[in-house]
Amino acid sequence: MITFVMLTWNRKIFLEKFFEAFYKKKSQSNDYQFLLVDNGSNDGSIEILKRKESEDRNLKVFYNKKNKGLNQYKKLLNRSKGDYIIILDDDVIDFPENFDLQMVNCLKNLPNFGFIGLDITINEFTNGGKPELQHYLDIEENGYTISEGPTGGWCVIMRHKDYAKIKFRFNISRFNMKKAEDGKLSRLLSAKLNLRSGIMKNVCCLHACGPIYSKLFGCMERDLQKFKEANLDAFVEWYNSEK
Numbered sequence: 001m002i003t004f005v006m007l008t009w010n011r012k013i014f015l016e017k018f019f020e021a022f023y024k025k026k027s028q029s030n031d032y033q034f035l036l037v038d039n040g041s042n043d044g045s046i047e048i049l050k051r052k053e054s055e056d057r058n059l060k061v062f063y064n065k066k067n068k069g070l071n072q073y074k075k076l077l078n079r080s081k082g083d084y085i086i087i088l089d090d091d092v093i094d095f096p097e098n099f100d101l102q103m104v105n106c107l108k109n110l111p112n113f114g115f116i117g118l119d120i121t122i123n124e125f126t127n128g129g130k131p132e133l134q135h136y137l138d139i140e141e142n143g144y145t146i147s148e149g150p151t152g153g154w155c156v157i158m159r160h161k162d163y164a165k166i167k168f169r170f171n172i173s174r175f176n177m178k179k180a181e182d183g184k185l186s187r188l189l190s191a192k193l194n195l196r197s198g199i200m201k202n203v204c205c206l207h208a209c210g211p212i213y214s215k216l217f218g219c220m221e222r223d224l225q226k227f228k229e230a231n232l233d234a235f236v237e238w239y240n241s242e243k
Contacts, residue, residue, distance in 0.1 A: 002032045002100055003082030003160070008049075008090040009039035009067050013217040014208070015048050017093035023056075025095035032100070034059040035076045039067040043222075070175035078167070082160060087182070089154045091213070094121070094206035103157040106200055109142040114195025115186045116146070117156035121204040125216075128207035129154065130199075138201060148198040153182030154207040158189065166192050177230035211242035 008015060026032075038049055038061055049061045062075065077085065084104050096102060099118065107116055120128030129152055136149035163170075166188040175181050186197040214223045220243060227235040 001082040002029075002084045002086055002104065003080035004032060004034040004086050004088055004100075005073070005076035005080060006034075006036045006088040006090055007039060007070065007072055007076075008036065008041065008045060010041045010043040010045060010222045011090045011217075011219065012041075012044045012048060014091045014093065014219065015045055017208075017217075018088075018090055019048070019052055021092070021094045022088075025097055025099055027098045027101045029101075030058065032058055033081055035062075035079055036060070037062045037068075037072040037076060038064060039069070039072060040064050070177075070181050073175065073181040074171050077163060077170070080160060080163075084157055085160055085163060086155065086157045087153050089207060089209075091208045092154055092205050093208045095155070096203050096205065099155070099203075099205070102200070102203060103155075106144055106146075107157055107159065110144060110146065112141075112196055113146065113198060114162050114189035114193060115151050115156060115158050115197040117151045117154065117199045118205040119147070119199050119201055119203050120154070121206045123206075125212040126208055126210040128205075129209045130207075136198075139198075145201040146198040147201045148196055151182065151186050151197040151199055152207075153180065153185075154209075155205050156182060158185065162189060162193055162195065177226065177232055211239040214239065215242060 038046060053059050053061055086100060086103060103116065120130040122128060131150045136147040138145060138147050169188055170184060173184050189195040214220050224236060224239050
């Protein structure tokens with residue numbers, strides 16, 4: 001079984017695009033669990049989430065009255081029951097076909113890896129938050145091409161049994177926009193279990209991050225608030241330049 005986990009906050013239009021792509025592109029298997037935290041949305045996201053809950057018996061949404069930040073990943077990961085955990089960002093708006101099975105099969109065939117993400121579609125609107133190519137080393141192993149290197153949490157998989165071994169250290173950590181959960185997970189899997197991280201080269205999702213998509217989908221003020229509260233001045237300047 002796979003457990004999907006996701007956080008969201010005031011992402012109404014992104015959520016509509018996300019769910020459309022998720023249900024269209026995931027495998028037909030009903031053997032999954034989808035755990036989602038809404039961090040105090042007030043933009044109409046909750047209506048979308050309640051409708052999806054009524055349509056999908058495998059989806060469970062936890063509704064927070066206020067935004068409790070990235071630390072809510074602890075709640076989600078600790079409630080996961082699947083053999084595999086796939087962490088999703090709410091601004092991923094397209095996936096490759098059967099992306100969940102592709103990711104599971106990849107991890108099954110690469111026992112030395114513990115944290116594997118999808119590659120990123122780069123277009124005129126976004127680079128998907130993917131680091132520059134010089135940070136990656138392409139390797140061929142068991143029929144897969146993996147770009148070993150930084151593995152963002154836009155759509156990433158790990159084994160539940162591996163998470164169980166680093167769970168204590170993960171749960172005593174504190175997360176924010178500068179120190180996010182994905183980096184901590186990959187570092188713990190490497191340091192404690194000697195497991196590598198990378199992305200499935202050319203198996204791409206569309207991670208619609210950045211100011212152009214933010215403006216297009218009506219999230220500019222929401223994103224500026226998030227970056228200002230995290231003191232990410234460079235991002236505030238970047239997003240303001242596109243207003």
